[in-house]
Amino acid sequence: MSAPSLEERLLQLLRRPDYAPQDSSGLARMLELDAHERPALRSLLKEWEKEGKLLRLKQQRYTLKLVSETPLRGRLRSGIKGKLYFRPDADSMEKLRLELGLDDVGEPLELPVTPNRSLDALPGDTVLASIRKAIPPHHRRGRRSRPDARELRPEARVLEVVERKLKLWVGTYRAGGLYGYVQGDGFATPETIRLSEPAPEGLLAGMCVTVEPERYPLGNMDATGHIVQVLGWPEDAGVDITRIMHRYALRDEFSPEVLAETRKIPHSPSEKELAGRDDWRNRCVLTIDPIDARDFDDAISVRRKSQGWDLAVHIADVSHYVRPGSATDREARERGNSTYLPDRVLPMLPPTLCDDVCSLREGEPRLTCLCQLRIGMDGRTEKATFRKAVICSRRRFAYEEVLPILEGKTSCGDDEIDTMLREAHRLAQTLRRRRMQRGALNLDMPELHVLLDNNGLPIGIQQNAGDIAHQLIEECMLAANEAVAEALNAKQLPAIHRVHEAPDPAKLEALGHELRSYGLQVGALNTREELCRVAEQISGHRDELVLKSLILRAMMRARYDAKSLGHFGLNKGNYCHFTSPIRRYADLVVHRAFARLVPKHPVPLPPLPAASTLPNLADHISETERNSAFAESEAQQAKLLQYMQLQAESETPAVWQARITDAWLQGLAVELPELRLRGFIPGEVMEELGRWYYESHAHRWSSTDGRHLLPGDTLPVVPTHVNAADKFIDFRPAVMRKA
Secondary structure, three states: OOOOOHHHHHHHHHHOOOOOOEOHHHHHHHHOOOHHHHHHHHHHHHHHHHHOOEEEOHHHOEEEOEOOOOOEEEEEEEOHHHOEEEEEOHHHHHHHHHHHOOOOOOOOOOEEEOHHHOOOOOOOOEEEEEEEEEOOHHHHOOOOOOOOHHHOEEEEEEEEEEEOOOOOEEEEEEOOOOOOEEEOOOOOOOOEEEEOOOOOOOOOOOOEEEEEEEEOOEOOEOEEEEEEEEEEOOOOOOHHHHHHHHHOOOOOOOOHHHHHHHHOOOOOOOHHHHOOOEEEOOOOOEEEEOOOOOOOOEEEEEEEEOOEEEEEEEEEOHHHOOOOOOHHHHHHHHHOEOEEEOOEEEOOOOHHHHHHHOOOOOOOEEEEEEEEEEEEOOOOEEEEEEEEEEEEOOEEEEHHHHHHHHOOOOOOOOHHHHHHHHHHHHHHHHHHHHHHHOOOOOOOOOEEEEEEOOOOOEEEEEEEOOOHHHHHHHHHHHHHHHHHHHHHHHOOOOOOEEEEOOOOHHHHHHHHHHHHOOOOOOOOOOOHHHHHHHHHHHOOOOOHHHHHHHHHHHOOOOEEEOOOOOEOOOOEOOOOOOOOOOOEHHHHHHHHHHHHHOOOOOOOOOOOOOHHHHHHHHHHHHHHHHHHHHHHHHHHHHHHHHHHHHHHHOOOOOOEEEEEEEEEOOEEEEEEOOOOEEEEEEHHHHHHOOOEEEEOOOOEEEEOOOOEEOOOOEEEEEEEEEEOOOOEEEEEEOOOOOO
């Protein structure tokens, strides 16, 4: 076997994980070259630098420009100010790890993509990319000094677009040019789309349309396409939500193949399907859900014992009906989860399954996966057993119905149910106390719901706080999720885990500075104890919602992973999602592994996914979850802004408590913590109130009668104007009158 050439030896050296940039003499020593071999090395270095394979740094030191020889597959996402980032998929991360000789690449990698290195790819597209070490911008602008190794940053260069996220673009039709053009958002949809054919008859400038792409934007060339559908005017009922659905590639229809497959499923289980299952049809089992819920995938039963409680958590056995590889399974996997928009639900599963066959409806026999826990008086799980079961839910409750029963104000008319609900409450509070004592972070935020009329117009806003009725179900589900995750991990069964990594220390340091500006006593936040102490400290604070939002922004985003990496926020070493298989594909995957925990499984076991496929699956459903979350947030904000506009036009607008975030001569910047909206009170409005003026030296607005308004103060406001495009609201004070 011939000895490796100089080129091979040099390349191997430069790729070593522990390699630090060296000059030619340092490289020669590391390669153990003789004096007569060194000229060849210098020639090779010059040649590779000219070809762009090497970067020459300060002190004539060299490093490889291309991090990886293998093109990496991944997805693009948009960041702030339209910046693009490349995230390799799990397989590409593994290739990168092997090629660079790394033990572990750590957190999911996201690399910036400069505009001239993205081809015609758009956010959400799947691409092949190379990873290169980039020279800092100030060195690119012709400065003579070469960069230091510490100044280099890796960036991605798109080589090929593999798959487009959006098959249709959505935007606003504008007149101009030969056939007019469509104005997009500039991110998911190109900012300008030139039309290649005449617009449909009756289409007017300002209407919303969908466009089928023909050419994607590249360099100075605009995108082109033709109009497929006219959605209507932006203010027409449902158009705002339809636009958001198109922007995030969300669908509300299922293929004929999926619908035909689910139509064959009987509405009630047969006696053959019940064989081998624990029969709970005559036991007291309840569902507790939001009042407007249509699918019920979890039910509970609680019994008090002398030394604790027996908790039974029943979860809809979706895996019995959705078999791996079926058309329904492929569709559920692609969607990843259900998406909840203000005026509609985009389910992961067809209505036959999610609203009927799998839904644990009152009085109807339903198949379940059962997690039974024996819990001591201290809240510790002493024993966990797993079964397949059949139930007949005795009662369907809404949270609003359960709360007065738990508070002892009313009865449901069934003594057994009343007793069980109160025992479940005692159990839940015991579990919650133990969880908080063990270091879980209490950062629960109230859920915001925009109430709509039959035409999709917002008529009110409802906040659902985490009261004891919500906590009852939450604690039972957390206990079941943890028990299943621990059992799966103990048996090393392939599954999808819910993980939440520890926050970045730099973010925690910045968070500490922000919290201190609110007058809080904050120590070093790099310990869980201090984070928990701060979370307790802000409970009941006048800016509680704002402060919790600051802490949440400093945390890592929870995601799915094939490895059990623990959950920082809950302070759990093993955690998975088991309790919502109707609306989350991760739970369905867990249920298929859960079947291996059941001693006597009633039917043939479904095949488990290959361990090698799980990392990419975890990445995929993490991405679909983020996509749905962005769509839900944007849709809710659209309805909030629409509600504010209607209030601005009303003779008796609703009054909101605003917090002043800044004061300038131009006016007051404010935010509404309850609604998570921002706006502005113009200075001329303050002056119109009489005797109000801006004091630049004190950074505040003051009045001649001694009143002051400065950052941190609160005041009641009403909206006067809404700019939906810029997501900005003008307010005026509600009760301050002219002197």
